[in-house]
Amino acid sequence: MPHPREDALLADIEGRRDELVALTQDLIRFPTINPPGDAYQPCAEYLGQRLSKRGFKVEYMRAEGSPGDSDAYPRVNVIARWEGGRPGPCVHFNSHIDVVSVGEGWTVDPFGGVVKDGKVYGRGACDMKGGLAASVIAVEALIDSGAELPGALEISGTADEESGGYGGVAYLAERGWFSKPRVDHVIIPEPLNVDRVCIGHRGVWWSEITTEGHIAHGSMPFLGDNAVRHMGAVIDELERRIFPTLSAHQTTMPVVPEGARTPTLNINSIHGGQPDVTGSGLPAPVVPDSCRIVLDRRLLIEEDLDQVKAQMRAVLDGLVQTRPNFRYKMRDLFEVRPSMTEPDRPVVRLTCEAVEQVLGRPADICCSPGTYDQKHIDRIGKLRDCIAYGPGILDLAHQPDEYVGIDDMVNSAKVMALSAYALLTGKA
Ligand SMILES: [Zn+2]
Secondary structure: OOOHHHHHHHHHHHHOHHHHHHHHHHHHOOOOEOOOOOOHHHHHHHHHHHHHHOOOEEEEEEOOOOOOOOOOOOOEEEEEEEEOOEEEEEEEEEEEOOEOOOOOOOOOOOOOOOEEOOEEEOOOHHHHHHHHHHHHHHHHHHHHOOOOOEEEEEEEEEOOHHHOOOOOHHHHHHOOOOOOOOOOEEEEOOOOOOOEEEEEEOEEEEEEEEEEOEOOEOOOHHHOEOHHHHHHHHHHHHHHHHHHHHOOOOOOOOEOOHHHHOOEEEEEEEEEOOOOOOOOOOOOOEOOOEEEEEEEEEEOOOOOHHHHHHHHHHHHHHHHHHOOOOOEEEEEEEEEOOEEOOOOOHHHHHHHHHHHHHHOOOOEEEEEOOOOOHHHHHHOOOOOOEEEOOOOOHHHOOOOOOEEEHHHHHHHHHHHHHHHHHHHHOOO
């Protein structure tokens, strides 16, 4: 049986539908494109001013010295905190304010905040200004409900998630903003669909492999040593010895889509030989003396990154033994460990219950194939009580004519409010 106060809260959020749409439109109209990191400051200030009028203590943190930060493109983050009447836990809603570039194929103004057929359109509507707006409405309604709330509610708008989060959540986490005792539960309204609670993500290892050869005239390749042929041997080994082994690993992580429940490997790029500087399509007639590939290996929670690296190195060292003149270099470019919150943690359990209460069907618990800012909250903030839950449809993120459904936003705001209420009042 829902509590009468919960019923009133849900009805109140329903009544804020137009306000939620208007807030989403306003947020979309800041063209916070990353890179380069445009309009972060006005967008953060807009959010800060709104929340400060409602009794939040608002702080701005510029991530000085982080990648891309400059006076022209300051990495501005906003954190707003509302204190309840007595001590208690803190529930934090974190959204990134940056969006990816617009790209081709739009039929509406990507920064117009167009409303059509029950949807708000725009770059970032789904990923994730709709989710940010829903969390703001949820928290404001909860505060206005007059419920006697202990603890604290926080809302942050952070920079640079689309480029790794170093000027955003990572920067703040390093300074204690995402750790106990300041924060107890974090909900990230990323677009994972209104009925899904995302408890974590797979890990990532990007590495660069370079093969080396010896330059010579293309008419006399026997005088040189072809680095592209050496790389061909590397790719052949990947096909024979790495790719077939990937499907042998299955994970307990509920990753969606299901194809991502094994490790995956993408050969991201390959470059070899001299660049075609004239643009004629006729490169210099030489034997390529170097070739480079970039690999994108995604990891399951059950895997050990050091072992994954060692397996790759063993394959390459095998070629050193068997292939004449084979030399290589392997360099780490980027790595993120997998992260997964235990499904029985209160933030997971109570958000799932709230989904069922609002939508009348059970929530799906899932993990994301790619990473998001949870990695920093887990690794740097040492906080495991983190989920992603938001209204957008994942497949629409980064697409032309990106949109967020208004019903989904209203429903997700209801879920967020119920979940925060339960987390604060110890229904856990
Ligand atoms: Zn996102």
